Amino acid sequence: MFNYLKRSLALVFLACGVSLALMQSCAQTASPPGGKKDTLAPKVIQSVPLNKSKNFRGKKLDLTFNEYVTVKNLNQELLITPNIGTYDTRIRPMGLSILIDSALKPNTTYTFNFRNAIEDVSERNVGKNIKLVFSTSDLIDSLQISGRVRHVQTNKKLENILIGLYPYTDTLSIEKNKPYYFTKTDTAGVYQLENVAAGKYYMAAFLDLNNNLLYNSNKEVVDFITEPFIDLQSNQTRDFQVALQNLDPLKVAKTTTTAKTALIEFNRGISRADLTKSPLAYQIEVNRGIRFYAGNVERKDTLVFQAQLADSLGREITQTFRIKFREQVTKGKPIKTPYKYDVFPAMGKSLSPLDSIRIRLQKPVQGFNSQLVYFETGDDERSFLPDAGFRWNDIGNELTILKDYLPIRAKFTLAIEKKAFVSVEQDSSEAFKQSYEFQDLENYGSISGSVNTTKTNTAYVVQLIHPDTKEVLYETKTSKAFNFPYIEPATYEMRAIEDRNKNGRWDIGNFKDKTKPEAIYFFPNKLKIKANFQLTDLWISTQ
The missing domain is CATH 2.60.40.1120 (Carboxypeptidase-like, regulatory domain)
Known part of the structure; x- marks a missing residue:
């Protein structure tokens, strides 16, 4: 009898558990299986006023849609022309209302363009071309x-x-x-x-x-x-x-001084600096700063001098510099650091027939021993350069070994001995060697063509640029025809700058006097260059 009651109670509990599970599953909501996804954008089924209405002078607009909608970023998306001033918005599940604070102008056609502001609730489909156009007169401007x-x-x-x-x-x-x-x-x-x-x-x-x-x-x-x-x-x-077209005048944004240097930073880029009257060595840094070096000047004095600067627009100004270096604080024996420099082309890069070798120094040079820079062209064979083989930039922080003075060898080594360069701060350079070899000419491609123009006495700067970063990789100046004879295999974009003032670079315009930037014309397609491959008769249209 006890076992019978036990089995009966177990069956009762099992039945109750099944019933509760069934009740719970019936109470849960779920999307019905199957069916097509809603891909239709919401549409206006009713509006006050009606689209293209005339003689409307009300102060409330209403739009009703064919489904539940949500409104996103209305302040940014809604474009109202002409301007109506301030307004309030009321959102409804299937529409919205706009309450205009001031009276509409007479004899005016208004357009309310909602762009991407309206979406349906279910699938976030954006309403397309939702506009409301009406006139306060009997004419719709068209x-x-x-x-x-x-x-x-x-x-x-x-x-x-x-x-x-x-x-x-x-x-x-x-x-x-x-x-x-x-x-x-x-x-x-x-x-x-x-x-x-x-x-x-x-x-x-x-x-x-x-x-x-x-x-x-x-x-x-x-x-x-x-x-x-x-x-x-x-x-x-x-x-x-x-x-x-940043037309703000060039001015000093920040000055940082130490016992050794003074960095003058400007609010915009510097394209040119004539500092021939400067009593200090200097260099331009990151295009918008000038760093001056104290050298052996008396630090208790304030140095005052003028210079001619040109900003990125080419506008010239006379800048007065007032520089006072901090007092030198001596704490034990000063630690000397090597005078650093970089050599281009860099390690692992081959030379093309058009390449020179550039040595970019960390700061301006004060002393240079040309006999400590030479080429090793064989066993115990050195090739020294005449002074004509070297060219310094105006600032004195970049030395070019001209291509016409490179060894006529397939391979050679550039050697720079210790103390070849001495900086304005009296630190000297370390020894350096780098091997070079000329690239096999069959590994290059070439591009040639012409700028298709009817203009006379016009200069162009034709450039090959990286298609993603827009970095200029090759450049030539011409009046019409162009030729890039030694191009590394890669994909390029090509453009031509109309160099109106013939300064060899692109210049921006001035909206105040309605001067346009110099025009830039693009070749319509990307150029994929392969080794030993020539692209000829390319035309860059200026029309």
């Missing part, structure tokens, strides 16, 4: 301007570049005036300004980093029309090529 934006130096298509259209005045400044109409480029660098009224406009494109609709020349790339205005009476296409 003109449009479209185009593409690229970066001048890289030819890259740029996203989120603001395209601004300004009512024309002869005192207009894009730094101080907000555009009347504006839009932004998509991921392909394409823009379209729609529902624009006929009239005279100025036009500019810039990267509005702080979303204030004003151009900031310090940080934002820009391009602009050079004519006074566009007389818009029909649809137009306008392409832009933006570049940074």
